[in-house]
Amino acid sequence: MAEEKKRRAVATQTAAGIPKFVRGNLAATLKAKEEGKKVAKAFIHDGQDEIMRAMDIVPAWGESFSGICAAKRDAEKYLQKAESDNFSRSLCTYATCHIGFEMIREELGGVMPEGAPWGGMGRPDMILGNGQLLCDPRFKWPQALQHYLRDVPVFVTNMYYPPWDPNIDHHEQEGFYVRYCTEELHETVRFCERVTGKKMDWDRLAAVVELSDRTWDLFVDTYDLRKAIPTPMDTGDAMNTMVPITFNIGTQEAYDFYVELNNELKQKIAQGIGVANPEKYRIIWAAGLPSWFALNDFQYFNSKGAVFPVEVTYRDHEKIEKLDLPKTDDPLEHIAWRWVRYWTHWYDAARKIPGSTPKVARIIEYIGDYKCDGVVFHSAFSCRSWHAGIIHQAEVLRKVYGDIPILIMEGDIVDISSYNEADTHNRIDAFIETLDAYKNKKRN
Amino acid sequence: MTGLQNSNGLETADRYYAQYGSRAKELKNEGRKVIGYMSALTPVEILTAAGVVPLRLKGFMDEAITKGDAYMETIVCPFVRSVFDAAIKGRFSFMDGMVLPHQCDSMDRTSDVWSYNLGLPYWHFLNVPHVTDDPSIEFMKEILRVFIRTLERFTNAKITDEAIGQAIDDHNENRRLMRELYDLRKSNPPLISGVEMMKVLVAAMSLPVSESSALIKNVTEEVKKRKAPADGDRKRIMIIGDQIDSAAIAEAIESAGAWLVVDDLSIGGKIYWPEVDKTADPLQGIAERYLRKLKIATTFVGEGNTYEENLEARFGHLRERITGFKVDGAILFIYKYCDPYGFEVPAMKSYIESAGIPVLYLEDEYSTSTLARVKTRIEAFLEMIA
CATH class of the missing domain: 3.40.50.11900 (Rossmann fold)
Structure with a gap:
């Protein structure tokens, strides 16, 4: 029997509505067939969301599924199933958890495995991947999954952005990167048209993209409200409130969610209601996916008077105006510009801080804007995409920013075997003491 | 030039295997620029055409990682960590620069770690795509042009199409020679052991293409004479x-x-x-x-x-x-x-x-x-x- 932890408390009412969103996304994949829609196993932040929404393709989010299994502490059976066919435990556990689930379902002749979380996820009609600049499983997971779902077509696109190099002006490269991304997105559309038998409605796509842009802006405006002291919402909630923009971008529901969250945060600020009472320490969650089975650790921080008013994780959006996107009539080119500029717009900030990198420049900006006293990174052992290079970020931050308490926590995203709650809390306690000493030193 | 034409091929391969990078170091002392590179994805033809000494980087399996873990997470590929550890400990201190192609997350996500901590005069991350469709070929050509421009700036010399064409010929010839040597493993028993072959492969990747080809020829001639x-x-x-x-x-x-x-x-x-x-x-x-x-x-x-x-x-x-x-x-x-x-x-x-x-x-x-x-x-x- 899986050990299900008591659900963590959330500081905002709006965040409490997130499980409904997540269940809705899973249910949509199960209802798709009777609604005559195709299901695509897809990845977040691949630039393909709006294409799917405009073509009535229902996304089946593998990362979300595995995250739910982890949060319910019920991933082990799927991890073991994948391991039984030689998928190593050191591989991305988002992928191995989901592949293990699909392996079991195929062995059952397509019947949903008993106890699948929240009714499980629908079998895909297609698999969309992306050879992104930041995650090998985004093209290896689809390929590995097709070994078990042999009738399901796979399409992998490539969405790159110019890599950071202080000696190369990225502006000179943006043009051909955008051209490449745009062509790859057009290839994605052609693939989806083949599988669905339907043509893309380009006007509809343009409207979806326009809605996404507005959601990006609203999301950033809403999260900026967390600069308030005390902060009305911290990262513990943000790991939930990221769901609409991450999994439902391009939908009215996502936009409406942030309207509601925005209103609630403003109300809390007006009433002086914060996450921690009193709020003693403000920390940035500077990198890393969380351990989905241990989200209560955020509350442990809160219980010590520590809050996270800002995080880098799942904040993959910026005010559209700030990105200075060239005008285009092609919504796919717009997506491509938005994608490339989202990454490169930090490069100019990095150039202004000698010895810095874009990731560190961003952390420094947030430390200032959100008045943070300390920095926490989380390193998940099965994920190199987001977690290789964290030591370097911490080191560069120390060098170019100066003295600030830094904690690098260790765990995993899905595999609970890597986690020890007592040890984790001991490390948090020690970090809080460091924060306290740091604040006292600053005061004196 | 080395005296490879007259040397014992397998003995030379053994020496270059045991003293990895020693020939590149000699050439550096003779005034050549040495560029280290990672992975099969680095288009070594471009480096050859640029007139630099390409050195494929390797790790050292028999050496514990003693410094690298202070800079790079242990969740990174152990091979990449070993190469980085060797580099940060100065095993490749004669390198003038390095090329890191976008092979995998372990390379891509540690690009800053390499460039920042090694502080080499030349550094290039080559953003090779993961897919192979026509737009990807065009994109690959674009990033090769950027790569060439950075090398030209570094060497202060133009890399002509003719030089690239010649490098292509030389590397293709090198590949044909190595396949001939592989052919000598088809007999039962093979004429060259796996241990010997591994040493030849490693030695070959540490040499400029002309010397690599000469080495392979010598080994092949030597092995052919065996009973x-x-x-x-x-x-x-x-x-x-x-x-x-x-x-x-x-x-x-x-x-x-x-x-x-x-x-x-x-x-x-x-x-x-x-x-x-x-x-x-x-x-x-x-x-x-x-x-x-x-x-x-x-x-x-x-x-x-x-x-x-x-x-x-x-x-x-x-x-x-x-x-x-x-x-x-x-x-x-x-x-x-x-x-x-x-x-x-x-x-x-x-x-x-x-x-x-x-x-x-x-x-x-x-x-x-x-x-x-x-x-x-x-x-x-x-x-x-x-």
């Missing part, structure tokens, strides 16, 4: 993986009573079979070789109409090697924390087994400290297929 050893009844093994560059692995296989007769490694079979086509724009041929011909796990291949077609496109070359080299068993040797190769294991294993060839899958560190365990597994495998 076949008597013990021809050993099992013939193929090894598959990425950068396995230590003779210790070959030794573990052969000391267990087998012959290592062929490989699909990124320092061996993977790079010596595919050539660059001669094209009007030489970058077209280079882009096509590195994206469409190199069979490495970080390049997505999936354009077939069926899964089975995709399997043939991904692994069909393995079947050719199995047949051509009369392979009895395959060892799939994958480093821990390697997503690109790790996710291939079930598909590749079942593909090879479907050809009637048993497969031993080993996941391990890049370290000789675990070799006793590996050898036990290999011995058990050989007993099983005996």
Whole structure:
């Protein structure tokens, strides 16, 4: 029997509505067939969301599924199933958890495995991947999954952005990167048209993209409200409130969610209601996916008077105006510009801080804007995409920013075997003491 | 020039293997610029055309990582960590620069760690795509042009199409020569052991192409003169993986009573079979070789109409090697924390087994400290297929 932890408390009412969103996304994949829609196993932040929404393709989010299994502490059976066919435990556990689930379902002749979380996820009609600049499983997971779902077509696109190099002006490269991304997105559309038998409605796509842009802006405006002291919402909630923009971008529901969250945060600020009472320490969650089975650790921080008013994780959006996107009539080119500029717009900030990198420049900006006293990174052992290079970020931050308490926590995203709650809390306690000493030193 | 024309090829290979990078260091002392590079994905033709000394970087399996872990997470590929550890400890201090291609997350996500901490005069991250469609070929040509411009700035010399064309010819010739040497492993028993071959492969990647070709020729001539050893009844093994560059692995296989007769490694079979086509724009041929011909796990291949077609496109070359080299068993040797190769294991294993060839899958560190365990597994495998 899986050990299900008591659900963590959330500081905002709006965040409490997130499980409904997540269940809705899973249910949509199960209802798709009777609604005559195709299901695509897809990845977040691949630039393909709006294409799917405009073509009535229902996304089946593998990362979300595995995250739910982890949060319910019920991933082990799927991890073991994948391991039984030689998928190593050191591989991305988002992928191995989901592949293990699909392996079991195929062995059952397509019947949903008993106890699948929240009714499980629908079998895909297609698999969309992306050879992104930041995650090998985004093209290896689809390929590995097709070994078990042999009738399901796979399409992998490539969405790159110019890599950071202080000696190369990225502006000179943006043009051909955008051209490449745009062509790859057009290839994605052609693939989806083949599988669905339907043509893309380009006007509809343009409207979806326009809605996404507005959601990006609203999301950033809403999260900026967390600069308030005390902060009305911290990262513990943000790991939930990221769901609409991450999994439902391009939908009215996502936009409406942030309207509601925005209103609630403003109300809390007006009433002086914060996450921690009193709020003693403000920390940035500077990198890393969380351990989905241990989200209560955020509350442990809160219980010590520590809050996270800002995080880098799942904040993959910026005010559209700030990105200075060239005008285009092609919504796919717009997506491509938005994608490339989202990454490169930090490069100019990095150039202004000698010895810095874009990731560190961003952390420094947030430390200032959100008045943070300390920095926490989380390193998940099965994920190199987001977690290789964290030591370097911490080191560069120390060098170019100066003295600030830094904690690098260790765990995993899905595999609970890597986690020890007592040890984790001991490390948090020690970090809080460091924060306290740091604040006292600053005061004196 | 070295005296390779008159030297004993295998002895020279052994020396360059044992003193890895020593020839590049000599050339550096003679005034040449040395550029280290990682992985089979670096288009070495461009480096040759630039007139620099290309040195494929390797780690050192028999050395513990003593400094690198302070800079790089232990969840990074152990091979990458070993190379970085060697570099940060000064093993490649004679390098003027380095090229890191976008092979995998372990390279891509540590790019800043390398560039910032090594502080080399020249640094380039080559953003090789993972897919192979026509837009990707055009994109690859664009990033090759950027790469060429940075090298031109660094060397202060123009890299002409003629120079690239000549480099393509030289490297294609080098590949043909190495394949001739591989052919000498087809006999039973093979004329050159797996341990010797591993040393030649490693030595060859540490030399400028002309010297590498001279070395391979010498080895081939020497080996051809050999009489076949008597013990021809050993099992013939193929090894598959990425950068396995230590003779210790070959030794573990052969000391267990087998012959290592062929490989699909990124320092061996993977790079010596595919050539660059001669094209009007030489970058077209280079882009096509590195994206469409190199069979490495970080390049997505999936354009077939069926899964089975995709399997043939991904692994069909393995079947050719199995047949051509009369392979009895395959060892799939994958480093821990390697997503690109790790996710291939079930598909590749079942593909090879479907050809009637048993497969031993080993996941391990890049370290000789675990070799006793590996050898036990290999011995058990050989007993099983005996």
